[in-house]
Amino acid sequence: MPLAFDKLHPTFAAEVGPIDLRAVHDADTLAEIRAGMDEFAVLVFRDQRFTDDEQLAFAQRLDGELHRRTGAAALGKSRLGDEALADISNLDERGLVQQASDRRRTYSLGNRLWHTDASFQDPPGRYSMLSARVLPPVSADTEFADTRTAYDTLPDEMKERLEGLRAHHSIAHSRQTLGFEFSEAESEKLKGAIHPVVRTLPRSGRRSLYVASHASRIIDWPVPEGRLLLLDLIEHATRPELVYRHAWRAGDFVIWDNRATMHRARPFDDTKYRRELRRVTTLDIPAPELATAAR
Numbered sequence: 001m002p003l004a005f006d007k008l009h010p011t012f013a014a015e016v017g018p019i020d021l022r023a024v025h026d027a028d029t030l031a032e033i034r035a036g037m038d039e040f041a042v043l044v045f046r047d048q049r050f051t052d053d054e055q056l057a058f059a060q061r062l063d064g065e066l067h068r069r070t071g072a073a074a075l076g077k078s079r080l081g082d083e084a085l086a087d088i089s090n091l092d093e094r095g096l097v098q099q100a101s102d103r104r105r106t107y108s109l110g111n112r113l114w115h116t117d118a119s120f121q122d123p124p125g126r127y128s129m130l131s132a133r134v135l136p137p138v139s140a141d142t143e144f145a146d147t148r149t150a151y152d153t154l155p156d157e158m159k160e161r162l163e164g165l166r167a168h169h170s171i172a173h174s175r176q177t178l179g180f181e182f183s184e185a186e187s188e189k190l191k192g193a194i195h196p197v198v199r200t201l202p203r204s205g206r207r208s209l210y211v212a213s214h215a216s217r218i219i220d221w222p223v224p225e226g227r228l229l230l231l232d233l234i235e236h237a238t239r240p241e242l243v244y245r246h247a248w249r250a251g252d253f254v255i256w257d258n259r260a261t262m263h264r265a266r267p268f269d270d271t272k273y274r275r276e277l278r279r280v281t282t283l284d285i286p287a288p289e290l291a292t293a294a295r
């Protein structure tokens, strides 16, 4: 049975069903999901009861190699024991809700800034896949912004100005904006990476703005001018009409394309309520066999 894609926003994001992703192994269905990602950039699947291993396996079936060098890895060993499985929770190593002063909590608060996953690495993250396991009784939403439409709606003069520009992305930069400092040893592991400000998505040919809070400066530009340009672009890309806000339900599984969106977590009373999600992110490296399969 072909999948139904129901739009959640005028320019991107769709809910997909009916499907149990744990059971999806056939090339045609995987290709259909990839084609949906090309069109919508954010896909929401309801009632997906993944175990950690099933989530890791599905991510590899869909999009290839997993990213294991996300920022938290520099802070110490993951509570979950696998660096490919990002612990998007407010729990400490004992499984209790983190205290307000917990260093990992302060670090995680950076997810409330608009960002793209692992853009401070090379290769960066391509698809992120977030599985909602335990949710608080209050809203704790995630917002997504459509950076393809953001690019399309720039004035021509700005598009010309951005041509060929590159930005340096650093998690030390985005965390410093909230007052979080890495130690020297941690900083050694997090040197940052340089990426084009405008990306062209290989399968769809569409262009997107690739900036957000990790972007620290424009290469070959004075720092203040570069930061002001980045702030203008982020402001343009996150206008309310370009934002889809996802209200989580337990069992939700959301896949987004980090090359075509930016996202941020919205605040809730995180020292009171438990919130536990798991994220797997794939490496943004060419995957010719996957690209062919999606056509």
Ligand SMILES: [Fe+2]
Pocket: 111, 115, 116, 117, 263
């Ligand atoms: Fe994120």
